[in-house]
Amino acid sequence: xxxxxxxxxxxxxxxxxxxxxxxxxxxxxxxxxxxxxxxxxxxxxxxxxxxxxxxxxxxxxxxxxxxxxxxxxxxxxxxxxxxxxxxxxxxxxxxxxxxxxxxxxxxxxxxxxxxxxxxxxxxxxxxxxxxxxxxxxxxxxxxxxxxxxxxxxxxxxxxxxxxxxxxxxxxxxxxx
Numbered sequence: 452x453x454x455x456x457x458x459x460x461x462x463x464x465x466x467x468x469x470x471x472x473x474x475x476x477x478x479x480x481x482x483x484x485x486x487x488x489x490x491x492x493x494x495x496x497x498x499x500x501x502x503x504x505x506x507x508x509x510x511x512x513x514x515x516x517x518x519x520x521x522x523x524x525x526x527x528x529x530x531x532x533x534x535x536x537x538x539x540x541x542x543x544x545x546x547x548x549x550x551x552x553x554x555x556x557x558x559x560x561x562x563x564x565x566x567x568x569x570x571x572x573x574x575x576x577x578x579x580x581x582x583x584x585x586x587x588x589x590x591x592x593x594x595x596x597x598x599x600x601x602x603x604x605x606x607x608x609x610x611x612x613x614x615x616x617x618x619x620x621x622x623x624x625x626x627x
Contacts, residue, residue, distance in 0.1 A: 461488060468493045500581035507586050523588055527595030534600050543570065543601070547623075550600040566622060568608075572597055574619040577611050590619070597621055 452460075464470045471491040475484040511519055534553040541549075547563045547570055554561035560575035579589045590607050597605035601623055609620035 461486075464488075503579075504582045504585060507582070507588075511588070519588065520591070523591045524595045527592045528599050530592070530596045531599035543603075546601045546603075547572070550597065553600065568622045569603075569625040570623045571608075572605070572621045572623070574611070574621075575617065577619060580611075593619070594621055597623070 461470070465472065465488070468491050470488045472486055473489040474487040476487055477484045511522065514522065534550065551561045551563050551572070554572075554574070558576055558578050562573050562575075564571050564573065574593070577583055579586065583589055590610065594605045594607050603623040605621045605623050607619065607621050609618060611617060611619045
C-alpha cells in the first residue's frame with residue numbers, strides 16, 4: 452500500500468471510532484512526528500451484555516407475571532425520561548420525530564412512517580441483540596418506552612430475525 456492509502460484507511464477507522472490516536476513519536480529525523488494508533492474503547496468492547504443478562508435474570512426470577520410487567524413498564528418509563536422534555540401536548544408528528552431522534556441516540560437506527568393501523572416505528576438495530584434471545588421481555592420495554600414517549604399505546608407487530616425480517620416494527624394505536 453502507498454502511504455496515502457494507509458493514511459486514508461487510518462482516517463476512516465479513526466472517524467468510525469474503531470481506532471484512536473494514542474500518541475506521537477518523534478524520530479531523530481526531520482519531518483512530522485509519527486502518529487501512534489491503538490484500538491479504541493469501542494473496539495475493545497465491554498461486559499455490558501453479560502452484566503445486563505445476569506441482572507435481568509436475577510431481578511425477574513421470582514416475580515409473578517404481573518410484577519414482571521409492572522417492573523418492565525417502570526424501566527421503560529425511566530428510560531423515556533431520558534428523552535427530555537414532555538411532548539405529550541405536541542402534535543403527533545413532533546412527538547414521533549423527537550422519539551426517533553432519542554431512540555437513535557440509543558443506537559436503534561429508528562425511523563417512522565404512516566401506516567393503515569397508525570404510525571409505525573421501525574428499528575433497524577436492536578441494542579439488546581446480544582441478550583434478546585434470553586430476555587424477550589426487552590421488546591416489551593421498547594414498546595412501553597415508545598408508549599411513554601409518544602403518549603400512545605404501542606405494540607410490536609414484527610421482530611427482527613437474522614435470516615428473514617431485518618426490522619422490528621411497532622405500531623401506535625390510533626386511539627389512546
